Amino acid sequence: MKQIQIIDAKNHVGETVKIGAWVANKRSSGKIAFLQLRDGTAYFQGVVVKNEVSEEVFQLAKSLTQETSVIVTGEIREDSRSKFGYELGISNVEVIGESQDYPITPKEHGTDFLMDHRHLWLRSSRQHAIMQIRNELIRATYEFFNKHHFVKIDPPILTGSAPEGTTDLFETNYFDQKAYLSQSGQLYMEAAAMAFGKVFSFGPTFRAEKSKTRRHLIEFWMIEPEMAFMHQEESLEVQEQYVAFLVQNVLDNCDYALDVLGRDRAVLEKYTNLPFPRISYDDAIDLLIKNGFDDIQWGDDFGSPHETFIANSFDRPVFILNYPKAIKPFYMKPHPTREDVVICADLIAPEGYGEIIGGSERATDYEFLLEQIKNHGLSEEEYSWYLDLRRYGSVPHSGFGLGLERTVTWISGIEHVREAIPFPRLLNRIYP
Incomplete structure (x- = not known):
């Protein structure tokens, strides 16, 4: 039988x-x-x-x-x-x-209780549905990038330097020197793009950020593509095609999970319509100020209420373009006609889910990058390998990073990112 x-x-x-x-x-x-x-x-x-x-x-x-x-x-x-x-x-x-006195019964339980029993909570129909959607996004990610001739490259998790500053890094001893848990594989992916043209990584990243919001995890997974001979506008097209592909594959292959979660398919279907709208940082600031946001001015980064309001002004994910140079990492390409902004974009998800992608065109000028490294108080010696990429056949290149858990949270229509990963690591939680 x-x-x-x-x-x-x-x-x-x-x-x-x-x-x-x-x-x-x-x-x-x-x-x-x-x-x-x-x-x-x-x-x-x-x-x-x-x-x-x-x-x-x-x-x-x-x-x-x-x-x-x-x-x-x-x-x-x-x-x-x-x-x-x-x-x-x-x-x-x-x-x-046999199972006796199983602790998670059909009655209501508090969040802390469920998180303490995460190893068992994963068995519930809702958590099962969320993990099925996560699994589909992972499967579809490999399909999308393989179909478009990207090569998967695995950057190191232990690094000797920080691509975006050292304030939110986990430090550890690496024999006789300091090392850090990676907060991004991007710099290594730039090196890989110079060897393979179009590459992507998919792995865990770590941020020692003391945040308790529903959008933040200490450990999360990032998909980070990098593309040689590509400017920012072409990169935005790849990003929106990728996101629409993810949504469509969940619609096609996760029918039962969407039913369990009560997710409105008609809402998700809107997110497959391309192109996604675009708004400049300048116009986004004006939009907020005109609508009563007195707590923001040009030069500030957006908080959750700001991103939510901007997103609600559109019916699909929206790109916010060209942020101030002062609030972005050192490696972004300067704007050709302005000193104060860089060529970059964040993709903001609808329905209050915030940023799911951050990306930019990368600076290619050796002297400019060297100056930026010094201005940010970083070690020229530690970044010498990164500067080599600008000495030996530099080309225009662009890339981005998509946070898997935020994307799972958005597409699943759930409230908190902690349910979008099997065993979440939060500011106050490392058990189980």
């Missing part, structure tokens, strides 16, 4: 199969027991009818506790009443591992 996974039930209608699963929930009447089963691929219902099985099997089914692991045997049937579309008519139940 074949053992299958729940997700493959549609391929075995009318067949008797075995499934290894956990009992997520259970209800019973005098003559029927309904088991809500999950196996990691999907959820569906198993039905045990008293007069179709032995008394022993029926009593066992009725006594099963939440999260007990079982192997169930039965016939796959179509079930038009369920969103999944199929159920299992159970003929036998074998208990593999």
Whole structure:
């Protein structure tokens, strides 16, 4: 007899199969027991009818506790009443591992309690749906960049310097010298782009930022493409195509997860319409001031309320272009006609989810970069390898970084980024 996974039930209608699963929930009447089963691929219902099985099997089914692991045997049937579309008519139940007093019950639990039990909370249908969307974004990321002939390059996690300053870095000892957990692989990706043309990295990054907002994690995953022979406008086109591709693939492949989360597909479909709107930093400041934001002036970075208001002025993600040089990293290309801004853009997600992409065209002039490194109090020696990229065949190049968890949060329509990663690291949490 074949053992299958729940997700493959549609391929075995009318067949008797075995499934290894956990009992997520259970209800019973005098003559029927309904088991809500999950196996990691999907959820569906198993039905045990008293007069179709032995008394022993029926009593066992009725006594099963939440999260007990079982192997169930039965016939796959179509079930038009369920969103999944199929159920299992159970003929036998074998208990593999009992579960007693499972702490996460169907009742309401506080956030701290759920976070303390994150290792178990991941089993719930909502968390399962969020992780399915995360998994789809990862899969679609590889598909998009492979299709467009990018090469995946893995930058180091331990670095001897900081691409965006040292204030938010985790420092560690590297034998007889200091090292830092990477806050971005970008500088290394620039080196890789000079070797391979178009590259991307996908890995963990770390920010020792003492923030408790719903948008911040201490450890998160970044997708960082870098493209040689490419100016900023072309990079913006890649960015919007990539984001629209991610949204479309979730719409195409995560139907059940979107149902569980109650995410409005019509809203998501709007985000696949290209091009995305663009607004300059100058105009964004004017927009805010005209609408009563007295707490901001030219030269300030945007906070969450500012980004939300700007995003709500459009019906899709919006690029904010050309920020002041003083609030951006040293490596960005200066504007050709202005001293005060650099060629860069942040992509702001709709619905109050904030920045999901930061990117820029990179400075290519050796003397300019050397001066910037000195002005930022950075070590010329530590960045000598980065300056070499401008000495040996420098070309126009652009790149960006997309935060995976913020994108998962936005597309899933959930409130807090902590649910968008399996085991979140927050300012006050490193357990479990």
